[in-house]
Amino acid sequence: MATIDFALSTNANLEDVMIFEATAALSSIAPNHSCRVDPQLAGLVLVTVDRDDAAVRDALCGMRSVLHIVRLTAILDLPQGPDALSQLCAQLDGTAASGSNRLLPDLTRVGQARASFRVCCDRIGTHAFRSVDVERVIGELIHERQGIPGRMKDADVIVRVDVLGNKVVIGEQIHHAELAKKRVHPEFIRDASLRPNVAFAMLHLSGYQPGQFLMDPFVGSGTILLEAAIRFGTRGRFVGMDRSERVVAGARANAASLGLADHVQLVCGNARALHLAARDAKGQVDAIVCNPPWGIRIGKQDDVDDLYRGFLNSAAEMLKTGGRAVVLVIRWESFLQHARCSGRWRVTEARPIRTGDMIPVLFVLERVDDTLWTGIKSGIHRLVVLCREGDGVVAPVASAESTDDAAVSLTRRADHDHDAHNAPEDPSSQRSHRRRVSQ
Numbered sequence: 145m146a147t148i149d150f151a152l153s154t155n156a157n158l159e160d161v162m163i164f165e166a167t168a169a170l171s172s173i174a175p176n177h178s179c180r181v182d183p184q185l186a187g188l189v190l191v192t193v194d195r196d197d198a199a200v201r202d203a204l205c206g207m208r209s210v211l212h213i214v215r216l217t218a219i220l221d222l223p224q225g226p227d228a229l230s231q232l233c234a235q236l237d238g239t240a241a242s243g244s245n246r247l248l249p250d251l252t253r254v255g256q257a258r259a260s261f262r263v264c265c266d267r268i269g270t271h272a273f274r275s276v277d278v279e280r281v282i283g284e285l286i287h288e289r290q291g292i293p294g295r296m297k298d299a300d301v302i303v304r305v306d307v308l309g310n311k312v313v314i315g316e317q318i319h320h321a322e323l324a325k326k327r328v329h330p331e332f333i334r335d336a337s338l339r340p341n342v343a344f345a346m347l348h349l350s351g352y353q354p355g356q357f358l359m360d361p362f363v364g365s366g367t368i369l370l371e372a373a374i375r376f377g378t379r380g381r382f383v384g385m386d387r388s389e390r391v392v393a394g395a396r397a398n399a400a401s402l403g404l405a406d407h408v409q410l411v412c413g414n415a416r417a418l419h420l421a422a423r424d425a426k427g428q429v430d431a432i433v434c435n436p437p438w439g440i441r442i443g444k445q446d447d448v449d450d451l452y453r454g455f456l457n458s459a460a461e462m463l464k465t466g467g468r469a470v471v472l473v474i475r476w477e478s479f480l481q482h483a484r485c486s487g488r489w490r491v492t493e494a495r496p497i498r499t500g501d502m503i504p505v506l507f508v509l510e511r512v513d514d515t516l517w518t519g520i521k522s523g524i525h526r527l528v529v530l531c532r533e534g535d536g537v538v539a540p541v542a543s544a545e546s547t548d549d550a551a552v553s554l555t556r557r558a559d560h561d562h563d564a565h566n567a568p569e570d571p572s573s574q575r576s577h578r579r580r581v582s583q
């Protein structure tokens with residue numbers, strides 16, 4: 145039986161998520177399919193099916209982890225040397241001229257005759273040519289050999305010639321627009337916005353399930369929350385924060401445009417103090433999924449450390465025990481160090497992925513109970529209660545930015561109780577008490 149090969153592409157190191165999704169998508173309509181990865185083809189999954197019809201194509205195109213899909217015609221070794229591109233062209237021309245064993249898609253077949261086409265190229269690695277050179281040279285070849293007009297915009301057929309290191313992957317794209325591009329950004333997008341397929345992969349790794357409580361403390365244009373609400377339905381609770389009012393307004397515009405305004409809560413807030421913006425969320429959140437600023441614009445390493453530490457402390461307060469945080473960071477050493485030091489996180493996975501020209505690391509953390517931490521807190525609590533009866537005992541105050549405000553609030557309660565107990569109190573005694581408590 146004839147089989148058809150499709151090549152599905154995503155960001156390098158997210159292939160397993162794509163295989164998971166493809167298997168689920170094809171299980172009922174093409175149960176005999178197979179998926180495989182080739183270590184030399186980063187970001188690609190090769191799927192073989194025994195039929196090529198609308199149902200199979202719709203199932204593949206409905207996948208949310210994918211960037212694009214081609215019906216494969218060839219995977220070649222890239223000729224080496226400074227004239228690699230002309231050699232590749234000659235190789236493709238040889239087979240096109242003979243008409244046998246085509247390496248390029250046949251655009252002249254019935255139903256596609258006279259269609260316009262465009263060649264698109266993604267290139268990873270160091271080469272003596274650019275992506276646009278590939279698009280131009282192969283485009284001219286197809287036009288000459290098959291007599292089809294090329295068109296940059298709204299072409300009927302897209303031929304992909306992707307160069308991945310020393311390999312060339314060739315095929316006809318089975319959809320028009322890039323599958324993940326802008327699907328959750330109808331109104332507002334930023335340079336720093338995540339691609340929705342990466343957002344989906346992060347949600348998948350977080351184990352998020354429909355109906356659960358999801359939080360994104362660095363919400364930006366809303367990619368992660370909106371992707372989740374679309375993919376997993378609106379039964380869950382979705383809360384996003386950003387320190388910029390303008391950005392929050394942009395994310396709200398995206399949510400409104402997608403009909404999700406009533407389902408996604410977007411507020412201005414600081415990721416170091418999540419409890420202030422979402423007071424009722426403490427200990428309630430099932431998953432936190434986010435990408436903090438890369439740190440390049442934040443500047444100094446101290447500021448990055450400060451942000452990571454503050455966020456990790458605050459996020460630990462928000463999550464249920466056993467809840468997961470999936471965080472994409474570029475300054476991974478610093479992030480890992482803070483996650484380990486806090487004692488409130490177990491790092492279950494860390495994988496570098498490729499996004500554009502960057503290689504950030506995707507961390508999966510599980511919120512664990514730190515028995516030492518909780519032991520100290522309950523010890524303080526017991527003593528603070530005792531303080532009601534005595535005087536001169538001062539509860540230790542948690543670090544100024546810590547969102548673990550239990551110790552702070554206990555101290556404040558002690559302050560209040562003390563005031564109430566001794567009322568009416570002379571103002572100088574109140575001042576001296578506050579001085580003691582805030583030391």
Ligand SMILES: C[S@@+](CC[C@H](N)C(=O)[O-])C[C@H]1O[C@@H](n2cnc3c(N)ncnc32)[C@H](O)[C@@H]1O
Pocket residue numbers: 334336337338339361362363364365366367368385386387388391413414415416434435436437438451
């Ligand atoms: C990399 S972007 C997030 C992009 C987002 N995932 C998207 O797809 O649009 C980081 C965001 O964090 C926000 N931010 C920076 N520091 C913050 C802080 N301390 N608290 C909350 N948000 C912060 C920035 O305003 C920016 O929008």
